[in-house]
Amino acid sequence: MKLDEVKEILNAEVLCGHDRLSEEVNTACGADLMSDVLASKDEKSLLLTGLTNVQVVRTAEVLGDIVCIVFVRGKEPGPEILKMADSASIVVMKTDYPLLSRVFCTKMDLTVGVNFNREAVYNGF
Amino acid sequence: MKPYTMDFDVKARDFSSAGESSSKFRKTLLMLSIPSDIVRRASIAAYEAEMNIVIHSYGGKMHFEIYSDKIVIIAEDTGPGIKDLELAMKKGYSTAPKEVIEMGFGAGMGLPNMKRNTDTMEIVNHDESGTKIVMTINF
Ligand SMILES: Nc1ncnc2c1ncn2[C@@H]1O[C@H](COP(=O)(O)OP(=O)(O)O)[C@@H](O)[C@H]1O
Numbered sequence: 001m002k003l004d005e006v007k008e009i010l011n012a013e014v015l016c017g018h019d020r021l022s023e024e025v026n027t028a029c030g031a032d033l034m035s036d037v038l039a040s041k042d043e044k045s046l047l048l049t050g051l052t053n054v055q056v057v058r059t060a061e062v063l064g065d066i067v068c069i070v071f072v073r074g075k076e077p078g079p080e081i082l083k084m085a086d087s088a089s090i091v092v093m094k095t096d097y098p099l100l101s102r103v104f105c106t107k108m109d110l111t112v113g114v115n116f117n118r119e120a121v122y123n124g125f
Numbered sequence: 126m127k128p129y130t131m132d133f134d135v136k137a138r139d140f141s142s143a144g145e146s147s148s149k150f151r152k153t154l155l156m157l158s159i160p161s162d163i164v165r166r167a168s169i170a171a172y173e174a175e176m177n178i179v180i181h182s183y184g185g186k187m188h189f190e191i192y193s194d195k196i197v198i199i200a201e202d203t204g205p206g207i208k209d210l211e212l213a214m215k216k217g218y219s220t221a222p223k224e225v226i227e228m229g230f231g232a233g234m235g236l237p238n239m240k241r242n243t244d245t246m247e248i249v250n251h252d253e254s255g256t257k258i259v260m261t262i263n264f
């Protein structure tokens with residue numbers, strides 16, 4: 001799925017990486033625990049999280065296969081986060097949906113075959 | 126053969142720079158054209174070890190050795206050590222304080238994840254004087 005479509009489905013606002021929306025993601029991983037993200041498998045993926053600290057970007061950067069980070073629940077990442085994401089070539093979006101919104105889970109499930117880490121994700125529901 | 130080495134100081138509780146050494150280490154591995162699965166495993170192991178120094182120790186350092194056929198990662202700090210190592214190695218065991226958990230860490234998966242991503246992991250020391258962990262990844 002292209003990031004363009006992700007943006008549509010999540011009704012998201014792009015905060016950085018506007019020029020890279022044609023990039024593809026194969027899986028999505030939703031987590032409020034970076035440890036779960038670090039234990040995830042290797043695939044070009046989308047990270048959905050309700051955490052807004054620089055460690056989210058650092059974790060994505062260290063993994064190297066996170067193409068885009070989506071901040072959920074209307075959380076607003078600070079300028080430091082955007083700067084770091086931009087230099088690591090990671091696209092950043094934000095959405096008002098919660099981590100496990102039924103709307104977007106169903107849509108993403110249907111279209112991507114989302115690899116949610118449900119255990120971690122349900123905490124944020 | 127002499128390895129390519131890198132050394133970094135890691136400050137305790139400094140979350141704004143936490144992970145910088147692992148990030149620089151990763152960039153170097155990429156520059157040296159190390160296979161991407163090796164880069165990923167090495168970066169994750171390094172990052173978990175570095176975060177442990179930031180979260181649980183009084184401060185320490187990360188040392189990296191890159192050979193033509195393996196990578197050695199050494200994480201060393203100045204204490205307080207790991208009291209019950211057997212427990213610490215278990216998935217889900219953590220003594221991380223609340224504010225660390227709120228940042229998304231402290232799920233007790235770090236040490237098991239380091240072990241999973243490396244070919245050897247030796248905890249050389251874990252008494253009050255400090256923790257020293259040596260990990261290797263073979264190509
Ligand atoms: N460098 C260290 N110094 C002191 N204690 C440590 C260190 N690394 C790990 N520990 C102890 O081992 C536990 C488990 O570590 P880990 O598996 O990385 O989980 P977490 O970091 O999420 O707590 C920690 O909660 C801590 O009690």
Ligand SMILES: [Mg+2]
Pocket residue numbers: 173176177231233234235236
């Ligand atoms: Mg840890």
